[in-house]
Amino acid sequence: MARFSTVFAIAGFTVFASLAAYAAYFDYKRRSDPSFRKKLKKQHKRVDKYIKLDASSSQSQAPAHDLKAALAQIRLEPVPQTVEAREKYFLESVALGEQLCARGPLFDLPAALAFYRALRVYPAPVELIMIYQKTVPDAVFKIVMELTNHDVKERAEGYYDHWPPASMNVAVKELPLKQDSTVAQSLEAHKPDLLRRALVAKKDFAAGELIYQEQPMATALDLDLEGKGTHCSYCLRKLEAFMSIRPPNDPLGSTFCSKACQLSCTSQSHNLLFGNAVLAADATTKMPIPEDVTKRRDVQISFAEYIKDSGKLSPLLVARCVARMISNEIVKIVPGSPVSPPPPSDLPEADTVGSAASSGAEYTFYDHMERLRFLEVPPTPAEDTEMELLRNVLNSAMAGLDDFIQDERYRVLKGKILYNAIGVSFGGGRLDKPKSGGRFEKWELTRTPYGTSRQTGTGVYRVSSYLAHSCTPSARPSFPKGTAELHLVANRPIKAGEELTISYVRSTPTEGESVAENRRIRRQELARGWRFACECTKCIAEATEGASADPETKVLKSK
Ligand SMILES: C[S@@+](CC[C@H](N)C(=O)[O-])C[C@H]1O[C@@H](n2cnc3c(N)ncnc32)[C@H](O)[C@@H]1O
Numbered sequence: 001m002a003r004f005s006t007v008f009a010i011a012g013f014t015v016f017a018s019l020a021a022y023a024a025y026f027d028y029k030r031r032s033d034p035s036f037r038k039k040l041k042k043q044h045k046r047v048d049k050y051i052k053l054d055a056s057s058s059q060s061q062a063p064a065h066d067l068k069a070a071l072a073q074i075r076l077e078p079v080p081q082t083v084e085a086r087e088k089y090f091l092e093s094v095a096l097g098e099q100l101c102a103r104g105p106l107f108d109l110p111a112a113l114a115f116y117r118a119l120r121v122y123p124a125p126v127e128l129i130m131i132y133q134k135t136v137p138d139a140v141f142k143i144v145m146e147l148t149n150h151d152v153k154e155r156a157e158g159y160y161d162h163w164p165p166a167s168m169n170v171a172v173k174e175l176p177l178k179q180d181s182t183v184a185q186s187l188e189a190h191k192p193d194l195l196r197r198a199l200v201a202k203k204d205f206a207a208g209e210l211i212y213q214e215q216p217m218a219t220a221l222d223l224d225l226e227g228k229g230t231h232c233s234y235c236l237r238k239l240e241a242f243m244s245i246r247p248p249n250d251p252l253g254s255t256f257c258s259k260a261c262q263l264s265c266t267s268q269s270h271n272l273l274f275g276n277a278v279l280a281a282d283a284t285t286k287m288p289i290p291e292d293v294t295k296r297r298d299v300q301i302s303f304a305e306y307i308k309d310s311g312k313l314s315p316l317l318v319a320r321c322v323a324r325m326i327s328n329e330i331v332k333i334v335p336g337s338p339v340s341p342p343p344p345s346d347l348p349e350a351d352t353v354g355s356a357a358s359s360g361a362e363y364t365f366y367d368h369m370e371r372l373r374f375l376e377v378p379p380t381p382a383e384d385t386e387m388e389l390l391r392n393v394l395n396s397a398m399a400g401l402d403d404f405i406q407d408e409r410y411r412v413l414k415g416k417i418l419y420n421a422i423g424v425s426f427g428g429g430r431l432d433k434p435k436s437g438g439r440f441e442k443w444e445l446t447r448t449p450y451g452t453s454r455q456t457g458t459g460v461y462r463v464s465s466y467l468a469h470s471c472t473p474s475a476r477p478s479f480p481k482g483t484a485e486l487h488l489v490a491n492r493p494i495k496a497g498e499e500l501t502i503s504y505v506r507s508t509p510t511e512g513e514s515v516a517e518n519r520r521i522r523r524q525e526l527a528r529g530w531r532f533a534c535e536c537t538k539c540i541a542e543a544t545e546g547a548s549a550d551p552e553t554k555v556l557k558s559k
Pocket residue numbers: 182183186187190196197198372373419420465466467468469470530531532533534535536
């Protein structure tokens with residue numbers, strides 16, 4: 001198993017019992033299911049013909065395997081798009097691999113390439129690798145693994161070459177701290193030895209121009225609105241009476257603006273967290289016994305109540321992200337699973353967005369989440385309760401899913417959400433949000449120039465997560481569609497190569513607020529929420545000006 005551990009470690013796959021069970025099932029089916037075998041046999045005949053034609057070129061293969069070149073060649077080959085075409089391609093490739101294996105060591109490389117092609121289209125590649133390990137000759141298997149390792153490594157290392165997609169006109173860059181920008185100055189003070197990741201423009205933008213638009217990876221409606229039926233629980237849109245879909249007996253009281261939002265939310269996470277479905281160990285639907293149903297309902301209600309009482313969105317956002325990652329695994333095993341029907345393709349939230357056409361690499365929800373940095377949050381008793389409740393909910397959907405909630409992993413995911421979440425506000429924000437209770441240190445802050453106290457909900461975004469803060473930002477997040485779709489708009493002319501920044505906090509005084517007071521609050525929020533002391537030109541200028549003009553600031557400066 002040592003060779004697998006490399007792949008697992010690089011790809012970050014989580015293997016759980018039911019996946020192994022599925023591999024065994026597939027293997028069994030392959031050996032015993034007559035129609036499956038018949039299909040394979042038919043392919044063999046066609047393949048025999050193909051091999052005769054291709055034998056001379058295969059025999060002339062150089063003994064030194066240039067795996068990288070072979071991989072590059074395979075990546076250029078189009079991948080079939082429909083399920084039927086993929087299945088056909090898969091069967092043909094496996095059959096070809098088997099035929100080539102039978103021809104002896106000279107055919108090891110072409111055989112491995114054929115198996116590798118099959119792996120590209122198989123929905124659960126890790127499981128297929130496990131099957132190959134049992135069924136393919138060692139030498140061929142070794143080449144398949146080498147190809148896989150190269151691919152996984154190149155894909156992981158090439159992430160920022162392919163992401164964000166070219167259509168977004170921005171890139172994630174590691175910038176030297178000495179770069180002449182207000183953010184760089186403050187970061188240098190903060191992390192002297194590090195390069196920093198920043199988002200830069202790839203072309204010029206005029207003031208007011210749209211830089212990019214982006215759908216969130218996860219959203220949550222503010223808790224004073226959730227369950228009221230006034231806003232969509234998925235896209236956060238304000239609802240009109242005629243457009244509201246309210247599933248009966250939903251433990252969270254969620255409401256949706258459209259079938260599309262309901263389906264997306266359901267397929268990504270809601271069904272696993274708050275739906276009725278109960279799954280058997282192989283992830284197929286199970287006819288639940290009444291006790292299962294009652295138990296599931298009880299744990300769902302406890303979790304929903306906990307979320308509402310906590311007044312915090314992070315437990316719900318973490319739960320949604322975990323559920324989405326699990327749903328993605330389940331859908332690979334059982335494509336028609338009721339817990340995770342594949343999202344309709346016309347919705348922006350397909351889980352393999354960010355396909356890098358040039359290399360054939362595709363990045364998943366997991367890939368994006370994995371790369372986000374996180375705030376280190378100390379363990380608390382409340383968090384233990386939170387994890388326990390989520391474990392109960394997941395286990396009530398399918399036994400064994402609680403394995404996904406490991407303390408450390410949970411905390412990292414929560415830290416990613418707390419660090420990167422953006423407040424979604426419409427038209428400058430609302431004024432009716434109840435004041436956060438408790439100590440300021442305990443409030444959850446989101447990044448928004450309108451203030452967390454004015455937001456309608458929270459979104460976590462793949463690209464906008466990389467935006468740094470400036471008190472005189474070059475851009476602003478805006479939500480002109482009245483949904484969580486984020487539009488990044490230029491505040492001033494921006495040149496290609498220039499860093500894009502937003503204000504994480506309200507950095508202009510409201511009516512009646514002094515400059516000094518605004519400065520004090522925003523710096524306190526930045527320090528508390530994202531743990532940095534902003535030393536931008538505005539902060540410095542205000543402090544200097546204040547020292548000579550504003551007695552209030554004088555007091556502040558001397559503190
Ligand atoms: C959400 S992350 C921003 C993206 C981050 N640079 C990355 O690599 O993912 C927020 C962190 O970036 C850094 N940062 C952003 N703007 C800053 C600023 N104006 N001054 C100092 N640090 C800043 C701080 O470390 C802050 O905690």
